[in-house]
Each structure stands twice: as C-alpha cells, then as structure tokens.
Amino acid sequence: MADENADIGGTLEDEDESSDDPNLQLELNAFRAQWMSELKPSCGAGDRLQRARGVKRTQDVAREEKATELFLRAVQEEQNGAVYEAIKFYRMAMQLVPDIEFKINYSRPPDADRGGGNYMEDSDTDGEIEDLLAYFEQQLTLESSFPKICTPELEVTQTHISALPREILMYIFRWVVSSELDMRALEQLSLVSRGFYICARDPEIWRSACLRVWGRNCTKLGPFKSWREMFLQRPRVRFDGVYISKTSYIRQGEESLDGFYRAWHHVEYYRYLRFFPDGCVLMLTTPEDPLSVVPRLRTRNTRMDSVLLGHFRLSQETDNQTKVFAVVCKKKEEKATEFQRNRFCRRNQAPEAEHAFHVGLHLTSRGRQSFSKLVWIHHSCHITYKLTGETVITMFDLDRMYTPFFFARVKSYTAFSEQPL
Secondary structure (H helix, E strand, C coil): CHHHHHHHHHHHHHHHHHHCCHHHHHHHHHHHHHHHHHCCHHHHHHHHHHHHHHHHHHHHHHHHHHHHHHHHHHHHHHHCCCHHHHHHHHHHHHHHCCCHHHCCCCCCCCCHHHCCHHHHHCCCCHHHHHHHHHHHHHHHHHHCCCCCCCCCCCCCCCCCHHHCCHHHHHHHHHHHHCCCCCHHHHHHHCCCCHHHHHHHCCHHHHHHHHHHHHHHHHCCCCCCCCHHHHHHHCCCCCCCEEEEEEEEEEEEEEECCCCCCEEEEEEEEEEEEEECCCCEEEEEEECCCHHHHHHHHCCCCCCCCCCEEEEEEEEECCCCCEEEEEEEECCHHHHHHHHHHCCCCCCCCCCCEEEEEEEEEEEEEECCEEEEEEEEEEEEEEEEECCCCCEEEEECCCCCCCCCEEEEECHHHHCCCCCCC
C-alpha cells in the first residue's frame, strides 16, 4: 500500500514537472484549438465550401479566357477564308463554354490588323458620330485659319500629303474605296488623323456607294439620317468575300457480287456565290474545297468551266424582308467550243437550247455578322429551244440538300484597286 501511494505521488510530481515545460504547453494549446475546431463541423464545412467555390470560380474564368481566345482565332480564320480551321476553333471554344459567342466583348478588336474593321458592328449611334465629326472640324478650325487635313509628326524633306488640296485627297479616298466598294478600308483610313476622319465621313462618298448598291431605289435617305447609316444598316449583299454552302449526305452503293456487304458513300460538295457591285454574280457547284476555289473567284473572268455567270437584283418585300433574285447561265464560248468539237459527228445532234437557272434567296444576318446568311426560297431551270422558241421550266424541290449560304470575307478580293469609286 505504501508503494502504491509512492507511485501515485511520483506520477503527480511528474505531471507537475511536465506542466512547467513551455514547449509541451504550446503543443497542448495547439491540440486544444484543433480539437475545438473539429467540434464545430458547420464552420469547417463552410470554409471548405467557400474554398471549393473559389477554386471553381478560378477554373471558370480560366476556361472562359481560353474559349474567348479560341473563338477570336476562329473569327480571324473565317475572315481569312480558312473555313475548315474556323470551324475547328469554333467547336473547341463551344466545348469549353457553350455560350461563348454572347460573352465576348466586340468593342475592341483582338489585333491591330482588324483595327477599324468592326464598322459593321459599330454600336455608336449616329448622334455620337456626328458630334465627334463636328468636334474634329471645330478643333481644326480653332488651330488655324487655314486648316490642313493633317500635319507631319516628324520633319520631312519631301512634300507631305497635307500639302495636297482637299479635292485631290478626296479622289485618293475614292481610289481606296475602289469600284469594289471596300468601305472597310475607308474606315481604317479614318483612324489616321482627325482630317482623314472628316474626309472619310464625306457624304458624297457614301452616297456614291449607296447608288452602286441600290441604284434608283436610294434617291432619298428615307428613314436613315445619313448615307453612311443607310449603307451600314440597310440589308444588302456583301462584295468583299464569298457566300459558301456545304452539303453532305450518305448514299447507298451497290451490293457486292457475293451479297455479303453493301457499300455506303459519303457525298460532299459546295455551292459558291460571288457578288459584284455592278450587279454580276458567279455561281459554282463543285466538290472542291474553299481553299482551292475561293482564289479563282476573285474576278468575273474566271477560267473555270463549270462557273455560271449572270446578274442579280435586291428586292424589298412588303413583309420587310430582303430577297436576292439571280439568273445565271453558262458562258457563250463554252457552247461554241462544244459545237466545234462535235461538228464532224455524223449522229443527229440534240436541238440547241439555252439553260438558265433562276435562284431566289432570303438575306438575313447571323449573330453579330450583318447580311451574312442566304436561305433558299426558289430554284428552277429554264430551258429555251432556239428552233421553236419554246421554254420549258423545271422547278426543284428545296429539300435538305439546299443548305443555307454563309458569308466568308476574303482579303485578297479588295487588295487591289482597279478603278476609283
């Protein structure tokens, strides 16, 4: 019994000695704090939930930034005419963020090359543009009694462009716009200086552009405040690129000789529409991809045998819908070549006939791209026999093979100016 009391006493003394150790005391306090935190599960769960939300928010921001980069890359590829690459980047961006198209801020171009190129999507109202124009004119008037279009930033030994009269500068501006109506280049030129901005807003340039597009149908401004506003907002086809329609389907092939299998063929072809400001249009149906076809559609004098050449017109219906009607046919020289090839043939030749294709399309916009979609509403073939003068009309059913046309801008189409506006 005495030994037990001695052991107990020794144990109590050891505890008292250990309690005096500062390191051990710190460890005990840390243990108590951890123990108390574990006794409050609600607070710990809230912290963990908040940290999880923060991590998810960071991941969402990073995913949206990556999707934005991919989407803008797709837009650039589409403007360059690389449709396949654009579709690939569009798909990658939408896999990350499905609604990335509506989250991108288009007010600032992604690169310097596209500076001034978003005039189609300009969110400024005409009132603000007119105020800016008046402000620039006032500033130039206050600076000098004989205001110049621009002043050289550095000292020059040769004659500067600011020494030219305004009439000559306006003629240069018309060469920039050219007969192809490259109004995007005019908008980029307006970013050079205040004087160039004033010249680029000259009403006569925009009026001439409107007359080239609509002709006698735009003698008055009507609901628009300026000729520039009419050109930017009134529905029209675009001339700085090509409209492309891709059609693909699966066709059943012939059965094998042993009847063991039957082949299936994946058929894919394209339709191209190229409009010109003078009313001409080129139409082509071919299995060749846009990379090889688009450069050959730059001018109307293409050497492709299967191209159909014709004219088009815009129609504003009572339901406020803009429609495009075109009539295209083969070139005359192709028929002469075919006649020379068969002139020594003894068999009876088929009666000479002219084939004309009538096309009707509905012009709409796609997203933020104005006037970039054409939907089929009519397609027929008119065969006129020369001997009898009889015309036979064949209507085509607009089934799923008639996919819409989508516009793709081609920079090379407006890289050169052949004639002024």
